[in-house]
Amino acid sequence: MIVAIDGPSGTGKSSTSRAVASRLGLSYLDTGAQYRAITWWMLANGVDVDDAAAVADQAGKPAIVSGTDPAAPAITVDGVDASGPIRTQEVTAAVSAVSAVPEVRTRMVEIQRACAAAAPAGIVVEGRDIGTTVLPDATVKIYLTASAEVRAARRSGELKGAQSVADTQAALVRRDAADSGRKTSPLAKADDAVEVDTSELTLDQVVEQVVALVGEKRAAR
Numbered sequence: 001m002i003v004a005i006d007g008p009s010g011t012g013k014s015s016t017s018r019a020v021a022s023r024l025g026l027s028y029l030d031t032g033a034q035y036r037a038i039t040w041w042m043l044a045n046g047v048d049v050d051d052a053a054a055v056a057d058q059a060g061k062p063a064i065v066s067g068t069d070p071a072a073p074a075i076t077v078d079g080v081d082a083s084g085p086i087r088t089q090e091v092t093a094a095v096s097a098v099s100a101v102p103e104v105r106t107r108m109v110e111i112q113r114a115c116a117a118a119a120p121a122g123i124v125v126e127g128r129d130i131g132t133t134v135l136p137d138a139t140v141k142i143y144l145t146a147s148a149e150v151r152a153a154r155r156s157g158e159l160k161g162a163q164s165v166a167d168t169q170a171a172l173v174r175r176d177a178a179d180s181g182r183k184t185s186p187l188a189k190a191d192d193a194v195e196v197d198t199s200e201l202t203l204d205q206v207v208e209q210v211v212a213l214v215g216e217k218r219a220a221r
């Protein structure tokens, strides 16, 4: 059972994926955290993130390992816990540039496919290109959306006033444009993905919809 959940920032991918994986006894993988982790490493090692050739040259160096327990998401870079540092605004501002570099994507996709293949009962994988590129044969594909206003309000809630809602929204819209506009596996809905607009739904309602879709697929097999 492979569940692919894609969509822009703040649509509820992480919360939904973790809850669905817990409910169904599946593993969980946050691919955005992996792109954040490699970005953190580039910044910490003085690599100019706007120099694609420099990023490509270093892309093979950091060892990125993701935990797949939905109850305790974990990520390490060269054995060091990176779960805090990957969420800083500095990393958020640089991650689209780093993740647009093809050599970075090739490396991450390899790790992601290995994670999915190793999951004993199946896995929920969230990201931007899971249904289109990483796991095109996923059993269930979901594409989450929500209005920019709703997404910015959700993100602002997490940032606890560190940034105004308007600035958060502008940064989020900029990142969506970069992620959707890049050449290599851009953010996109797979043709066979079910689109769920979460703007007016509670997290529980979204989780119920995804669990129901998984149930339908299981019954049909």
Ligand SMILES: Nc1ncnc2c1ncn2[C@@H]1O[C@H](COP(=O)(O)OP(=O)(O)O)[C@@H](O)[C@H]1O
Pocket (backbone or CB within 6 Å): 007, 008, 009, 010, 011, 012, 013, 014, 015, 016, 154, 155, 157, 158, 198, 201, 202, 203, 204, 206
């Ligand atoms: N359906 C929902 N209704 C309200 N808040 C939500 C919903 N889904 C997620 N959230 C909240 O919005 C924020 C962003 O959700 P998250 O799952 O991190 O999104 P993404 O992974 O798509 O960026 C979190 O604070 C989360 O608790």
Ligand SMILES: Nc1ccn([C@H]2C[C@H](O)[C@@H](COP(=O)(O)OP(=O)(O)O)O2)c(=O)n1
Pocket (backbone or CB within 6 Å): 008, 009, 010, 031, 032, 033, 035, 036, 095, 096, 099, 100, 126, 127, 128, 129, 130, 175, 179
């Ligand atoms: N499969 C993926 C997942 C994320 N990315 C890139 C693009 C995103 O802007 C960043 C960060 O992703 P992440 O899911 O952590 O972002 P948000 O939590 O939605 O803010 O990584 C990607 O290119 N491909």
